[in-house]
Amino acid sequence: MSNTTRISQRGAAASPITGRHWGVVIGLSVALSIVAVLIGTVKFQLGPAAVVLLPIIWAVVIGGVIGTQRWRPITPAARGVATVLLEIGIIVFLARLGTQIGPTLVQLGGIGPAVALQEVGHIFGTVIIALPVAVALGLGRVAVGAAWSIDRESFLAYAIQRFGVRSPEYRGVFSVWLLGSLFGAVFISLLAGFLGGLSIFDPRALALGLGLGSASMMLGGAGALALLYPSQAQEIMALAALSNLVTNIVGFYAGVFLSLPVCRKLFVFWSRLFGRDDDGRRVGRAVVARNGAAQGSAVKGSESDADVPDIALDPKVKLTPRYAFLAYGVVGVSxxxxxxxxxxxxxxxxxxxxxxxxxxxxLSFRLSRWVPSVPSSVWVLGIATILSAPFLPTSALLASWTGNLNVILLGVPTLGLIGLTIGRDIPALKSLSWKVVVVALITYSASFIAAAALGQTVLHL
Known part of the structure; x- marks a missing residue:
């Protein structure tokens, strides 16, 4: 066995995918999504922290419970169906996100340098601070996904398209996303309250740092700061929302074209320095550079193959025209x-x-096949953003057609599907244990504090 993550063939050898598998996945997805929407948004205070739990969080949690239970486990064939629906649903989610970003492009002209530069802190704070810790802890290529950004929904969608749901990078992104969805608002609220109480940062700078791309984290942190600075509460909320707007507009593109390439290059550097291979195992100090990748031979005493996650290879669905029509129809109707x-x-x-x-x-899937170097997630977000921009005649039509479509609600079935497929990755997620929690907390903290520090510098020039 080579020094790579083992891929089990038991899923590929399973029984062929049938209509029953489609029915099971569709039924479970719709049912758990209905429950998640009926639960709705739950808000409560935890001391100074404002906690906001959205339907998409309930969907992934409920889906995860179903996907990991052992009474009637989700079969590899059913997970294969769920993966196909997930890949389509996540692009639909990004398409709607793009139609929301386009109309806001005109607002960028009035944004000051303090707001614009905070995005630099979000991008490079995570890569520079969190990445070396992740590599040193032995996360391997999972470190790239975990330390690339704070991994909100658009980054999760890109990771699925760019790396695939079986990749270490995706597991890093998913782990940080899930931890952030469940506990990010609480953590950022407590951190913002702590830093605000120290009076080191201007509260406006801390508000700018809250533009993390996550509405729940932004609201939680702004709520904590508003309690500390009641006379500036309105300004804090306005700056945090504006900062979050910038992140939602340019953060994805900056992450894809700046943060990720830098993160991958630095991963090679830190892996050599700490003597780790792509799986996070210790290797000899003598590392041979070939084609820009770190190479090395395992030394005695390093982790054995038994420590490498065993990832099931689910069967792939052959999308004939009939099944493609069914898949798109299910995603749209749900x-x-x-x-x-x-x-x-x-x-x-x-x-x-x-x-x-x-x-x-x-269209985005077709374009990604024609130009494989550009994933469908980039195509759809770019096209939807441009078509909905105010300077094009299509913007008004798109706004009238999609204006009543809530992007979070559209994403609920897709997030439920992610939960249903978690069972496949349980061995890999268990292998990360406490390490990914540490890296995730560092990632959130570094992104927030670095952005706030840049905002502080610019505000007091």
Whole structure:
């Protein structure tokens, strides 16, 4: 066995995918999504921390419980179906996100340097501070996903497309995303309150640092700061929201084209320095550079193959025209159903909006096949952003068709599907143990503090 993560073939050798597997996955996805939407958004105070739990969090938690239970386990064939629906659903989610970003492009002109530069802190604070810790702890290529950014929904979507759900990078992104979704708002609220109480930072700088790309983290941190500085509460909320807007507009592109390339190059450097291979195992100090990748031979006393996660290889669904139509239909109908249930409204234009998002999704998949170097996640977000920008005549039409489609509600079934597939990655996630928790907390802290420090510098020039 080579020094790479072992891939089990037991999933590939399983029984062929049938209509029953489709029915099981569709039924579970819709049912758990309905429950998540009915639970709704739950907000409560934990001391100074404002905790916000959204339907997408309930969906992934409920899906995760179903995906990991042993009474009637999710079969590899069913997970294969879930993966196909997940890949389509995540691009639909990004398409809707793009139609929200486009109309806000005109607001960038009035943003000051303090707001614009905070994104630099978010990007490089995580890579420079969290990455070496992750490599030193032996996370291997998981470190790239865990330390690339704070890994919110758009980064999770990109990781699925760029690296695949079986990759170490994806497991790092998913782990940090899940920890952030469940505990990020509480942690950032407590951290913002702690730093605000020290009076080291201008509260406006801390507010700028809260533009992490996560609404729940931003709201939690801003709530904590507002309690500490009641006279500036309105300004703190406004700056935090504006900073979050910038992150949502440019953060994804900056992460893909700046942060990720830098992170991958520094991963090679830190791996050589700490004597680690791509799986995080200790190797000899003599490392041979070949094609820009770190190479090495294992030394005695290093971790054995028994320590390498055993990842099941689920069978792949062959998307014939019939099954492709079914998959797109399921994603569209389930997303529309959750939107109706969550917003308690429905118009015919909502149907048109979902159809447009599905067409953009299909187009992005086609373009990614023609230009393999650009994933469909980048295509769809870019195209949707441009088409919805105010300087194009298509913006008004897209706004009227998609305006009532809540991006979070559309994403609920997709996040539920992620939960249903967790069972495949349990051995790999268990192998990360406490290490990924430490790296995740460092990633959140570094992103917030670095952005706040840049904002502090610019505000007091």
């Amino acid at each position: 997303g529309l159903l959750m939107n109706i249930l969550g917003t308690k409204t429905f118009t015919f234009t909502d149907v048109l909006g979902v159809l447009v998002l599905l067409l953009l999704t299909a």
